Every structure is written in structure tokens, then in C-alpha cells.
Amino acid sequence: MRKGELTHQAILERAIQLASRVGLQGLSIGGLAEELQLSKSGLFAHFRSKTSLQVEILEAATALFTERVIRPALTQPRGEPRVRALFENWLTWERELVPEGGCIFVAAATELDDAPGPARDRLVQTQRDWLDCLAQAARIAVAEGHFHKDVDVEQFAHDENALLLGFHHSARLLKEPRAETWARRAFDALLRAARPQGS
């Protein structure tokens, strides 16, 4: 019972790293088992199918993301500082993972967007939660008077997310060194436009 849960967690940990590089579909049971010095059937003692493994990967990654990106931001003061913290924490999350394959959610988004099933459903939920989180932070910023009254918080969340996607894309595909600078500058412009006086 003890040992089992330990390896279960070890499998998920390694699987997240691997899937970030090769994708959830590209992830092979055999390859994963080999990296863990385990047999393929040893894996199937912990996950009844590849699909259920994919769902568990997304769940574990979501928990990690919440802990590393969202929770630290909640310690920041309500309003604009928290909005900014969410953005910065995401950048850090991605930057630290870039050599490993970058944000697993972005990596999974493309390959799952046309593959209905439990894995896709789980990913959509995580993405929706993230956008809601961004929108809620912006909503608070409006309430606190940091943002102008008629800022569309959902639009703001969408824009912010688009910048993060753009960063991921430029950093990973084009290996563009200015990607982070560009993303941060664009976000500053977004904040500036949202503030009451306009600068």
C-alpha cells in the first residue's frame, strides 16, 4: 500500500515532464516505463489504460499549476498587484519548464482540440478555470478602483492569456530571446489601458 502510492506519484511526476515534450498522445507507455526502470505491465498496475493515465497527468499538472502559479499570487494584495502576480508567475512557470518542453497545457491544447474524450474534457476544464481566475482577479482590480469601471474583465483575461500563448510560441518554436521582454511590455500596455486615468 505504501510503496504503491510512492511509485504512482513518481510515474505521474515523470509523465508530466515527458508529456510536456512529446504531448499526451505522443507519450508512450513503453518509453515512460523504461525511464522509470519499470515494465510496461508494471505501469498498468497503476493505471488501467493510457487514457486514464492522461487524465491523471492533467489532474496532477493542474494541482501543480495551482500550487505554483495561482496560490502564490493570492498572497499578493488584492487588485492590480495580484493581476500582475498571476502573469509573472505564469511566465516563471513556463520559463522554468522550457527546457523540459514548456507548459503542458499549451502543449496538450492543440493535440486534444479535435479529440473528444475524457482527456480533452479535463483540459478544457483546467483552461476555463484559469481564464476564470484571471477574470476574477481583474474583477477585483475593478472593484478596488485600480482598473477603470467599464473594463471588460473577460476580454482582459482573454487578452492576457493570448499574450502568454504568444510567449510560449515564440520561446519554444522560434527560440526568440526577446519573447519574454515582448510579453512583459505588451502586458504593461494592457495594464496601462485598463487603469482609470489612462496612464
Add this chain to the structure above:
Amino acid sequence: MRKGELTHQAILERAIQLASRVGLQGLSIGGLAEELQLSKSGLFAHFRSKTSLQVEILEAATALFTERVIRPALTQPRGEPRVRALFENWLTWERELVPEGGCIFVAAATELDDAPGPARDRLVQTQRDWLDCLAQAARIAVAEGHFHKDVDVEQFAHDENALLLGFHHSARLLKEPRAETWARRAFDALLRAARPQGS
């Protein structure tokens, strides 16, 4: 000689549609052959390997993209109208292809970002050309006085591209109906910020 080139082109056409949905790696020779009512070995008479097929797919898709998105924009007046046309044409391109799998370049970006080889090189080139095209259009807008003198045209191109990626993501993964509205509004804000007077 005649018949050969015809099927060659038919293969590429169908392959682009298919790869937009399942990706360049996910594209299977057998499946593609079946859809074309051709044998697998019939395909290999036209492409010596899957990799070279992928490269040809990207080249054909790039040509199509140039014709549908870039060339029509060049008929627009220099400056801001042309910048706007590039954005709108891309939206149209994506919108028309969404049921088929959306923009193939976005679909391919994630799966190739960690897979060195000719296919990746080709994709990077197309992406760089596109960003250069956006930047050049912005540069002209600056020269024409439509944009403020010290607008960073590369930053502008990066921001514009991020918005398009965000649209693709929202439309395909989340099936968000407001995605297009959001993308257009965000782009309007981008233009507004770039203009001399500031509004």
C-alpha cells in the same frame, strides 16, 4: 507526366486538410491513402518519405496562405488599412478552416517545437516570414504617419500574432463563440495605442 502531377496535387490538398486536424506527425500514410482511394505504395511513388511529405505539405500550405492572406492585403492602401487587412484576412482564413481543423501552422507549431528536422525548419521559416510581413506592414504604417514614430514594429507584430494565437486557441479548444469578437476588440485597442494622437 500529366496524370502524375494531378494526383500529386490532390494528395497535398487532402493532406493539408487532414494534417490540420491530426497534426503533421499524427497524419498516417495509410489513412491518407485510404481517403484518396490509393494504396500506401501509390503514395510513395510521389513522396520518398513521410518527412518529405510533411515538408511538401508545409510548402503547399505556405503558398496557399500567401495567396489567401498576404496577397489580398497588398491590394489595400499602404499603412494602417493594410495592417488591418492582414489581421482580418488571417481571421477569415482560420474561420473558414475551423471545421477542418484550423490553421495548420498553429497545429504544427506545438508538435514540432521539440522535434528538430527539415519539417521544423520549414515551419520556423514560414512563421518568421509571417512575423516579418506583419512587422513590415507596421513599418510602412509608421512611415505613412498612421502609427506613432516610436512604435516598436517587431513588438507590434508579436502582439498581433499573439492575438491570432489566442483566437485559434479559444475557438478550437474552448469553442468560445466570443473569441472572434474578443480578438477584434483587442486588435482595435492595439491600433488605437499605436496611433499618433493616442485615440
Add this chain to the structure above:
DNA sequence: CGGAAAAAAGCACGAGCGTTTAGAAAGAGC
């Protein structure tokens, strides 16, 4: 220590993959 329970290994399966080879069908030029 010993026995029950859990964890992992070994092995085999059917299917699909990209690819090769040899040969049949189709088309063009004389």
C-alpha cells in the same frame, strides 16, 4: 517468521505504423 496481499515482471497478442520490392495496369508516341 510465515502467510496474505500488493506490486511488478515476463510474455504474447493483434493492430497499425513507415517502408521496400516486384509486378500489373494504364497511358503516350511511333
Add this chain to the structure above:
DNA sequence: GCTCTTTCTAAACGCTCGTGCTTTTTTCCG
């Protein structure tokens, strides 16, 4: 109509994949 070239097929290859079944090893508890 015959021939030569182009275009396509049929069959098989070696490989990897996800998965199931049986057996062995390890772990845990009294």
C-alpha cells in the same frame, strides 16, 4: 497495334504501440 514509360497495386518486412494473462517477486502485518 506494339513498345516503352509512367502510374499504381499487392504483399510482406520489421518495428512499436497499447493491452491482457500468468507468474514471480516484494511488501506488509500479525
